[in-house]
Amino acid sequence: MLTTIEVTGVNVATEIPLRVRGCCQPVAPRIPGPDAEECAAVFRALGDTTRLQMIHMLAKATEPVCVCDFTASFDLGQPTISHHLAKLRAAGLITSTRRGIWTFHQLNPAMSQAAREVVALLH
């Protein structure tokens, strides 16, 4: 175990680094570009408290949820809720179905495997 000292959020160690490879070398194979962007997009969609709560609500819900359920649950206007739902839809996390006057939302059954694994973490 190294003895370290906190300095502006960075630990200062007093020992010589054990370093095999040279410096300034790429370290490991990267995630393929498109995969990384798609994965980041899912994280970005969930990187907002409101949308995270929405996905959690949909994951818990036993029947489809309409927009007014969300507006009743969050202190936000209807256009803002609609905007968040559009973001979740664009990320492929939910699907929306209109039945008569109402539009119902649910987790996308055809969600990507990566997205499914992330959503599963939200119980």
Add this chain to the structure above:
Amino acid sequence: MLTTIEVTGVNVATEIPLRVRGCCQPVAPRIPGPDAEECAAVFRALGDTTRLQMIHMLAKATEPVCVCDFTASFDLGQPTISHHLAKLRAAGLITSTRRGIWTFHQLNPAMSQAAREVVALLH
């Protein structure tokens, strides 16, 4: 299976909704506020392709990684890399240790359980 028609990204179903509870009702218990915000912060930190690649590299690396390794791997300036590392550090995903001239970075061994589960998905 419902027969649906695509209209501006929303499916239009022709059947009457099966709805037990009334409309405009909160649906399920929410994630406690602080938990949701902390969780969203982790997702937000991973919601950028560069940072996602960084975490992936650190997860794959067998020894600590210094800033110049990242600048060699990404087409970004050193201040930008430093900025992204600071974001990952603020989210509790990595720790940074200075040894002599270099600052080495690694996945935070004391990462929150939620964060650990998310990072584990990146292989």
Add this chain to the structure above:
DNA sequence: TCCTTGCATCGATGGCTGTCGATCTGTTGA
């Protein structure tokens, strides 16, 4: 045919974020 209702869309606005060049700081070696 007209009104009401649920929801999407538009335009505006303030705040946040990714990126850069310039600069500052701390460490090493001469």
Add this chain to the structure above:
DNA sequence: TCAACAGATCGACAGCCATCGATGCAAGGA
């Protein structure tokens, strides 16, 4: 003591994002 280097910080800037009020639009009911 000083020069060279790794990396953090600062200030600026452009682009994105969350939010709102206003408006448009489709469906249902009178």
